[in-house]
Amino acid sequence: MHTLFIADLHLDANRPQITQLFEDYLASNEARQADALYILGDLVEAWIGDDDDAELPQRIARATRQLSDSGVPVYFMVGNRDFLLGEDFAHRAGLTLLDDGTVHTLYGRPTLLMHGDVLCTDDVAYQAVRKQVRTPEWKAQILAMPLDARRAFAAKAREDSRAHTGSTMETIMDVNANAVAEAMDKADVTRLIHGHTHRPAVHRFELNGQPAERIVLGDWYEHGSVLKVTQDGVELRGLAVS
Numbered sequence: 001m002h003t004l005f006i007a008d009l010h011l012d013a014n015r016p017q018i019t020q021l022f023e024d025y026l027a028s029n030e031a032r033q034a035d036a037l038y039i040l041g042d043l044v045e046a047w048i049g050d051d052d053d054a055e056l057p058q059r060i061a062r063a064t065r066q067l068s069d070s071g072v073p074v075y076f077m078v079g080n081r082d083f084l085l086g087e088d089f090a091h092r093a094g095l096t097l098l099d100d101g102t103v104h105t106l107y108g109r110p111t112l113l114m115h116g117d118v119l120c121t122d123d124v125a126y127q128a129v130r131k132q133v134r135t136p137e138w139k140a141q142i143l144a145m146p147l148d149a150r151r152a153f154a155a156k157a158r159e160d161s162r163a164h165t166g167s168t169m170e171t172i173m174d175v176n177a178n179a180v181a182e183a184m185d186k187a188d189v190t191r192l193i194h195g196h197t198h199r200p201a202v203h204r205f206e207l208n209g210q211p212a213e214r215i216v217l218g219d220w221y222e223h224g225s226v227l228k229v230t231q232d233g234v235e236l237r238g239l240a241v242s
């Protein structure tokens with residue numbers, strides 16, 4: 001019995017080897033024998049809408065649908081790169097959408113699941129942009145644009161993101177310890193799993209006098225990263241590109 005978690009794949013047509021790794025992993029015995037697969041955001045480098053007619057979304061939908069059809073539930077939580085992903089694509093891809101901050105019990109242990117960006121409260125500029133683009137009005141305005149215009153907008157947004165990342169101290173872009181404690185307190189859990197920061201690690205600490213852990217998922221820019229949760233514990237490891 002095991003449950004799998006991935007995040008921050010940033011799949012992109014310019015990195016076909018990573019898309020292939022994603023497809024191969026979802027077809028692997030480990031994935032097909034899992035109790036569930038969770039994708040905690042940033043599945044793609046940029047999501048421009050469920051009506052995107054490019055090849056990549058079709059390949060993603062085929063891979064996740066095949067896993068779902070094999071009997072493995074596939075849960076998806078949007079991140080900062082794919083928050084425009086909606087019910088239409090989720091239905092085609094066999095995904096069950098989750099709200100950020102969902103609590104699921106894994107082998108008897110309640111676990112808080114997040115993408116992780118809302119925990120980076122020291123990055124004030126990012127949080128202001130996030131608040132703006134998550135409004136229904138902003139999303140509706142973007143999705144009303146022609147596909148080519150959305151592709152150009154997404155490319156510009158990626159450039160702006162790289163510029164912001166390059167000019168901001170790494171400590172500012174990491175999670176805030178108080179934000180983590182507040183989120184876990186509110187959810188009444190002692191385990192949190194999230195992505196976003198691209199700093200894979202298992203952090204163990206004390207929360208309200210109890211042992212607690214925060215597990216950070218790795219990104220898929222150069223290789224894969226998978227968290228395997230079992231009754232006995234957790235294993236965070238990388239996947240090599242063949």
